[in-house]
Amino acid sequence: MRIAIVAPSPVPFGPGGAEALWAGLYHQLLADSPHDVELLKVPVRETDLPEVMAAYESFTSLDLTHFDMVITGKYPAWMVQHPRHVVYMLHPLRGLYDSYRYFGEPTTVDDPDPRVRALVDTAAALRRSTVPALFAQFSEAVRELGPAHPALRFPGPLARSLVHALDRVGLSEASRYLAISRTVAEREGYFPTGAQVSVVHPPSDLTGLHEEPGEYFFTASRHDAPKRLDLLVRAMAHYPGSRRLVIAGTGPETPRLAELAAGDPRIELVGRVSQEELVTHYARAIGVPFIPVDEDLGLITYEAMRSGKPVLTASDSGGPTEFVRPGLNGAVVEPTPRAVGRGLAEIERLAGSPRTAELARRAVSHISWSHVADALTAPPxxxxxxxxxxxxxxxxxxxxxxxxxxxxxxxxxxxxxxxxxxxxxxxxxxxxxxxxxxxxxxxxxxxxxxxxxxxxxxxxxxxxxxxxxxxxxxxxxxxxxxxxxxxxxxxxxxxxxxxxxxxxxxxxxxxxxxxxxxxxxxxxxxxxxxxxxxxxxxxxxxxxxxxxxxxxxxxxxxxxxxxxxxxxxxxxxxxxxxxxxxxxxxxxxxxxxxxxAPNGVDLRSVPYTPMAARVVQRDRWLARLRALGAGSDLRHVAMFVGSWHLPNIEAAEAICAMAPEVPDTAFVLLGSHTGALRRRVTPPNVFPLGVVSDAAKLTMLAAADVALAPLMTGSGTNLKVVEYLAAGVPVVSTPVGLRGLRMPEGTVQVSALGDFPEMIGAVLARSATADSRSELARRAVEAAYDWSAVADGVRDRLESVLVVPAP
Structure with a gap:
């Protein structure tokens, strides 16, 4: 598909969470999907109501008919028109929605001026066909009343009425709705009544997150009032320990925070930090307090937990509460200095348990750009x-x-x-x-x-x-x-x-x-x-x-x-x-x-790669690994794919044990099972890559010299073995790894686990004749293990038991 991601570009520009999200999604679709993608940003100012209305009007005029699908997620971008418009909601203009109550403004417009009343009436009955008339009517009112007229204040009841009406039109035309968090999905008035909204958490674009021994509490936020860093500073008076509190970031609240913290030598404001410094702070943190008020999502929570750190948040913090499990990977407390101080002591206690780090990582393990991209491009x-x-x-x-x-x-x-x-x-x-x-x-x-x-x-x-x-x-x-x-x-x-x-x-x-x-x-x-x-x-x-x-x-x-x-x-x-x-x-x-009904493979999505093309792909992979610091003596690639499942974890441990015996081979591990290796020092020729996109997995299937199934336990049959064979990868398996599969003799090398290093060497030595065996394996998979063949094998039996009335 040809996909357009359409978003506002804030003027003056400042990179924030929205900008990181759209960039991450764009790069995921560009690099690891079959789609063509464009990121379209339209400059938006919003210091007053005329600027906001001008921004809404600019998106209504975009012609996006040359795209197959459009993704938006923030006002006023969802005013675009397209038959396949997917909304991935970050938030509307919150100052005119759930935050409006903080301004003390009325919710209804009581100005008697007929030009103001006419705007209210048009907004109340607004349809797509009358949107141009509303913009023209608003421009005329601004010209006649003047931009300083009280009715045009921002925020104010007229601004709220107009923006709600425009959002109602734009959002009602979307074909699908998703939200970045349950907090956003459940906010009143954000989505059209009755809309079915899927929650898909986006990841952070921060790379290199890892765990080191904890030393101090750490948090990073823009220094704005809604982040409640002042509450955190005051809470330190109720924390009885000696750990430091390190606060990164800057903003309008910085002078006030510095004044509040002046009397406590344990509190350190370190200002803006680089991404590398941020990663280091997360790694060295004993725990991460993050107590904003009604946060949409809060990527700090994700970043902290990916680093294996417990998180302290507040009961009214919104998004962060979706990941924190009190007493297991963090604490949720009431937003008072005394409660937050006790919470700091609680996450300090939790940080002493290795299980806390594992539960923290597990809470966010499902979050990835590939998951977001799949969800957004799913069938309607x-x-x-x-x-x-x-x-x-x-x-x-x-x-x-x-x-x-x-x-x-x-x-x-x-x-x-x-x-x-x-x-x-x-x-x-x-x-x-x-x-x-x-x-x-x-x-x-x-x-x-x-x-x-x-x-x-x-x-x-x-x-x-x-x-x-x-x-x-x-x-x-x-x-x-x-x-x-x-x-x-x-x-x-x-x-x-x-x-x-x-x-x-x-x-x-x-x-x-x-x-x-x-x-x-x-x-x-x-x-x-x-x-x-x-x-x-x-x-x-x-x-x-x-x-x-x-x-x-x-x-x-x-x-x-x-x-x-x-x-x-x-x-x-x-x-x-x-x-x-x-x-x-x-x-x-x-x-x-x-x-x-054996397990099968979708042959339409797994191309066969002959050995000559495989060697080219393999050498490219090895060059990438060497660029990342791998040894120059690596000559071959072996792969293993597995989910977080005990037999797969045991298989990964077996691979780590055998890898030193095959030092010229890079053992590449794909899938969530690699999470079990986080605390293990793996051999230098073992590369746990974790969960990867389908495109990345296919690249590896086209590059590997050999695929492994070193399974000692389990039930059923292994989809991974069928997939290996469909792609043309030579396979070395234990008898358990080949359980339930019937393959022609010689297409799979079956070996006891202890003989795997020797068998891998034998497979690599026979690479010149590998095509004849892999082509035979592919034909066998086509005949028996393509999903269409599997379904054909059960249809007659299904027909014999189904209850279908006569026509």
């Missing part, structure tokens, strides 16, 4: 017809309802990829509706994520989240999926949505077994159950759950739910023969219930 939502009385969707096709404990879009990890691609293939024949639970604070929505496939997002309530968190703390591992069914009564909207869609459905498909208790409560007897068993869950959870006081209780719960799902299902799809055998042995499920 469409209204969903509910209360259907027959086994079909709104277009007359049989309706297949899917239950899930996680959102499927955007597809990143194994479960999401399977759900998205397999059910998308089925959506050419069925009207697929996925009903998923989502994290607390996610905005509920129903969105079309592929032709014929709609995702219904139901966020877990705060009560549900808190109950789940208590169990997670006892289990020492996230248990969102295991307890989803048990706690679902705390999120009643899930059952209501599911019951609504199941009336007259052709079948309900369990994307995992854990929502079956809800299905059992609301499913009409005539609707059959299909269980898509990604894994043998009892086997997997037995491997994963630590030995805690609740382990046996949780495993019993997994066993009961998985057994009930197998018993109720008319059809059980399994990714491997081994999983089917385990489920039969555990639960006595009849063999005739099972059908094979």
């Amino acid at each position: 939502a469409r209204p969903v017809a509910h209360h259907a009385d027959r086994a079909s969707g709104g277009d007359g096709r049989p309706r297949l309802v899917v239950t899930s404990t996680f959102p499927v879009w955007p597809p990143r990890n194994g479960g999401q990829l399977r759900a998205y691609h397999l059910y998308r293939e089925l959506a050419d024949q069925y009207d697929v509706h996925i009903v998923c639970q989502a994290a607390t604070g996610t905005v509920p929505s129903a969105r079309l994520i592929a032709p014929g496939m709609t995702e219904h997002v139901v966020p877990r309530t705060r009560e549900h989240h808190d109950a789940e968190q208590r169990i997670t703390d006892l289990a020492a591992l996230p248990v969102t999926d295991i307890v989803a069914g048990r706690l679902s009564a705390l999120t009643p909207e899930y059952a209501r949505t599911l019951a609504d869609l199941l009336r007259g459905a052709a079948a309900v498909l369990l994307a995992d077994p854990f929502m079956y208790p809800v299905v059992a409560d609301v499913r009409p007897e005539s609707v059959p159950v299909i269980y898509d068993a990604y894994n043998c869950e009892l086997h997997l959870k037995t491997q994963m759950l630590p030995h805690t006081t609740v382990r046996d209780e949780l495993l019993d719960e997994v066993r009961r739910v998985e057994a009930a799902a197998c018993d109720a299902a008319s059809l059980v799809l399994t990714v491997s023969q081994e999983d089917a055998a385990q489920l039969r042995a555990l639960y006595g499920t009849p063999a005739e219930k099972f059908a094979a």
Whole structure:
């Protein structure tokens, strides 16, 4: 697509959070997406009402028809006209919205002048077609009344009336709505009534964030009154410790802050600092206090937590409270000097625990530019017809309802990829509706994520989240999926949505077994159950759950739910023969219930790279690594991809152990599993790159000499191995890594973990003949593991159990 990011450029110019956001999004789309992108900035002054109105008018005149999509996020840019206009809301003109009350101005215009009354009347009935008339009418009023007329004061009730009217027109025409935080999404009057708003947190553009031993409290903000740095300074009188408080930044409040801090030698104002100095301060902080009033988002919170530091914020601080979990990765206190002083002592205490740093990083681990870009460029939502009385969707096709404990879009990890691609293939024949639970604070929505496939997002309530968190703390591992069914009564909207869609459905498909208790409560007897068993869950959870006081209780719960799902299902799809055998042995499920549905790959999105082109790409990668300080003796690249999943973490540890034995090979690790290596000193030829964009992963798939699957535990089959083979990368795997896959002999080198260094060397030595083996592997993947082939293999079995009325 040709995408335009349209934004105001403040006059006088000063780089701020909005400028960083648009620059980050622009560079993400430019570098790591298939789209063409342009960043269009229009100069905007807003010292008085005529300047504000002129700015609004300038955006209405932009011709953007040569773009396929337009993204805006701040006034007055959303006045542009485009059929695919996506609003990623930072904020409107807050001084005329939620902050207006601080100015003591009335909300209604009481000026009797007929020219003022005419403006108010036009604004009240404003439509796109009458916007030009409003601007002309306003210009005439300014000319006749003079810019100093009391009715034209800014802020003031007339200014509020005009801007609200213009925002109402511009925003009502958008095709999709997103917000940078739950705080912004929930503010009254920001979005059109009834708008479905998705929350997508943007990251900071600050690079190099890392953790060092903590020494002092640190915060950085523009010295403005809403940042409440004066409250923080006064709170130091109630902090009993000896740690310093270092405050970076400048602004109109700087002289007052210096005066307040003069009597306390522990407080240091260091002024404006460079990005490198800012990163160092975060790394050396013991904790980061950030207590603004009603902040939109607060990237300081993100930067601090990425650095592994606990954050202190206030109960009315808005955006920062979305990440801080009191007692775990920070503290939330009342905005009083005494409470903030106690909060400083609390985050100092928390900073002594390694678990605090891990929980801080985990709270923001989902935030990335690739996630933002994917969310903004996702297919547009469409209204969903509910209360259907027959086994079909709104277009007359049989309706297949899917239950899930996680959102499927955007597809990143194994479960999401399977759900998205397999059910998308089925959506050419069925009207697929996925009903998923989502994290607390996610905005509920129903969105079309592929032709014929709609995702219904139901966020877990705060009560549900808190109950789940208590169990997670006892289990020492996230248990969102295991307890989803048990706690679902705390999120009643899930059952209501599911019951609504199941009336007259052709079948309900369990994307995992854990929502079956809800299905059992609301499913009409005539609707059959299909269980898509990604894994043998009892086997997997037995491997994963630590030995805690609740382990046996949780495993019993997994066993009961998985057994009930197998018993109720008319059809059980399994990714491997081994999983089917385990489920039969555990639960006595009849063999005739099972059908094979292995994990696959979307071959349309994974190009095959022959060895000659691979060598060129590899050398470019190695040159980049050397430029970043890697050793000059590196000659080859081995890759591993994995999510935050215990078998993948164990595999990464195994790679770190074997890497010194293959010193001429760069071991590149991609995916969230690399977070488990943060505290480990990795060998110099191991490069944990973390979560990367799809484009970056494809680049690595085209550059690697060998791909690894050193897995010792796990269930199901590995999407990563199929993806490696589809791209033409030679693979070295343990037997577990190849579990459930049937590949021609010689296309994968299977080895015990201890023999991996020797096997990697053998693969590298045979690079001249690698194409013949990789071409054979690609053909085998096309025949059996392309998602269209997988779907073809289950369609007949689906037809045998679906309930579809005669035409």
